[in-house]
Amino acid sequence: MVKVTIDGISIEVEPGTSILNAARQIGGDIVPPAMCYYSKLEGSGGKCRTCLVKVSKGSEKDPRPMPKLVASCRTTVMDGMEVQNITSPEVTEARKGVVEMLLINHPLDCPICDQAGECHLQDLGYEHGAAKTRYEFDRRTFDRIDIGDKIQLHMNRCILCYRCVFTADQITEKRVHGVLNRGDHAEISTYIQKAVDNDFSGNVIDVCPVGALTDRTFRFKNRVWFTKPVEAHRDCEHEKCSGKVTLWYKGEDVLRVTARKDQYGEVEEFICNTCRFDKKKTSDWVIEGPRKVSHKSVISSNHYETLHPLPVVKTNPVLLEANKEQFERETRL
Ligand code: SF4
Numbered sequence: 001m002v003k004v005t006i007d008g009i010s011i012e013v014e015p016g017t018s019i020l021n022a023a024r025q026i027g028g029d030i031v032p033p034a035m036c037y038y039s040k041l042e043g044s045g046g047k048c049r050t051c052l053v054k055v056s057k058g059s060e061k062d063p064r065p066m067p068k069l070v071a072s073c074r075t076t077v078m079d080g081m082e083v084q085n086i087t088s089p090e091v092t093e094a095r096k097g098v099v100e101m102l103l104i105n106h107p108l109d110c111p112i113c114d115q116a117g118e119c120h121l122q123d124l125g126y127e128h129g130a131a132k133t134r135y136e137f138d139r140r141t142f143d144r145i146d147i148g149d150k151i152q153l154h155m156n157r158c159i160l161c162y163r164c165v166f167t168a169d170q171i172t173e174k175r176v177h178g179v180l181n182r183g184d185h186a187e188i189s190t191y192i193q194k195a196v197d198n199d200f201s202g203n204v205i206d207v208c209p210v211g212a213l214t215d216r217t218f219r220f221k222n223r224v225w226f227t228k229p230v231e232a233h234r235d236c237e238h239e240k241c242s243g244k245v246t247l248w249y250k251g252e253d254v255l256r257v258t259a260r261k262d263q264y265g266e267v268e269e270f271i272c273n274t275c276r277f278d279k280k281k282t283s284d285w286v287i288e289g290p291r292k293v294s295h296k297s298v299i300s301s302n303h304y305e306t307l308h309p310l311p312v313v314k315t316n317p318v319l320l321e322a323n324k325e326q327f328e329r330e331t332r333l
């Protein structure tokens with residue numbers, strides 16, 4: 001085991017662990033944000049730079065600090081290493097710069113974007129974003145593309161994190177989309193607009209950290225904070241599908257089905273398209289109970305305790321009013 005200290009908290013981890021994963025083992029506020037790294041996807045990380053940290057002591061053997069900030073998802077810990085994340089003003093400043101870069105082309109359309117409320121870039125923008133952009137040129141714009149009948153790509157919002165490409169590569173039989181071109185011309189595309197059509201294609205929606213890939217069966221049906229997430233499972237006939245999902249209810253209707261996500265917003269187990277798109281009746285599922293939502297999440301603004309939340313909201317005018325106020329506030333931005 002090797003010992004690493006992050007923001008003054010020490011932990012012993014397996015050799016070969018990245019700084020990001022060591023921080024996740026400690027948990028809490030010291031965990032750097034990650035927009036492209038995804039623990040379930042091999043080779044992911046190293047693209048977005050949101051996870052930058054300062055290594056103030058390289059190791060016990062060589063205590064020199066690292067000359068530049070490093071991507072914590074791609075840097076492995078050394079014995080005696082000391083790392084600064086939230087305790088370093090340099091890191092906070094750099095993260096602001098990274099967010100500014102990510103937002104150069106990304107539209108600020110959170111009030112109408114389907115990902116709002118569960119978008120990592122929205123959270124980062126809220127924490128580190130500047131009120132105004134310094135960018136004076138036109139943003140890159142693209143037409144929306146329907147990738148098959150269930151998924152829509154809105155390339156304007158893509159931050160080129162490659163997660164969807166790795167997902168298609170690693171959990172489906174045949175990848176038909178990727179990042180075409182390089183630099184300012186880089187874009188996610190299917191070859192000659194070929195539909196991403198395989199049993200697990202819907203997972204690209206779940207791994208996308210922004211609203212670039214959205215579920216066409218859910219688009220504009222509701223804001224996520226007005227829905228009620230409930231854990232459920234079914235005995236899925238697809239051998240690779242876990243059948244463990246989150247159902248997003250509005251009243252009695254299941255508006256969408258997603259894979260379950262962990263505290264870092266990563267899918268716990270991937271699910272097949274039948275579970276995701278074709279099973280939208282409560283009778284299709286064995287209901288386990290309400291999903292635990294972090295109190296920091298905007299989804300928890302619609303807090304509920306039981307599986308029949310609607311009557312509670314209806315008979316609770318204060319809650320109803322709070323929701324209405326919040327909706328008006330959000331849509332005014
Ligand atoms: S479409 Fe989403 S998941 Fe794919 S590269 Fe762009 S931001 Fe990442």
Ligand code: FES
Pocket residue numbers: 033034035036037045046047048049050051052071072073074
């Ligand atoms: S999460 Fe480390 S570079 Fe993107």
